[in-house]
Amino acid sequence: MNVGSVVRIAAVFVMLVLQGCASILGDSRYPVSVSSAPPGASFEIADKNGQIVHSGHTPSTVTLKSGKGYFSGQTYTLRFKKDGYPDRSVTLDSSVSGWYWGNIVFGGLIGMLIVDPATGAMYKLPDFVSADMGVPIAERGGLSVGMIDSLTASQRADLIPLRP
Template sequence: MKALRKMFTLTALTATLLTSGCASIVGDSKYPVNVSSTPSGASFTVQNKDGVIVHNGSTPNTVTLPSGRGYFKGEAYTIVFKKDGYADTSAKLETSMSGWYWGNLLFGGLIGMLVVDPMTGAMYKLPAGAAGNLGSPLVAEAPKDLTLLEIDQLSPNERASLVRIN
């Protein structure tokens, strides 16, 4: 009976190690990203590599984003910041290899390294934050109204300040 229990424990332990990925166990496949801007209060949209908007909001904010987009493919995002009176700006958010992925050499085995972590996206990680600097405020726009007058509707001082254009 003891031999059967030891065999069962050993089999369960071996199956767990062979069917799990180290990065899947220790790391994650979705990461919180702090989105900020200077000045704050800007609206933002997050687009994935395919150009699909996956989130929008206003700064400051925290967005949880998946790090993978398919088997052995890391995701990349573009964050576009907009605020009235400022020029739009954008920031890139790229994935990088998770250090926990290499733990498969010790703990997760080939199944973790070649199947589990690449499929779940756990082999990749995202930066903790993304920021957009909108710069200085733009110069106020000139009024868009246009008033046409005849010359006799102008005062003598206004007529004196006119410049002839040829």
């Protein structure tokens, strides 16, 4: 083996040791499918700081960062709105990536303690998030007030007195 070959092999070895397993095999940005039932709702995505990072209409796919900072995963709040329906909020939270634990197997202490936590690659996001907008407001029953005299005998029997 000549000196050039040894240097190249050493350089490759150093590059592999200095990388994190999740940084190599995973990612720090993930595509997330956003949907609603019914479709066509507008939505805003806010990060942990409350800053709006994206807005759009369902269905849609958005690429989001999984990490917030060193050893800190990102959490997003999605606010959905659609005319005639109540507003909805859904939380999208990151979790530790399985690739991060590959650092233990492959001996990447630097990757485990520095590279993956700093790049956010130690975290992953779910593939999708969805909001059920519920029953249209117009179809909801309203509050009605009735008199006890208008109840049948069986309905009166089901009443529970509210006495202390």
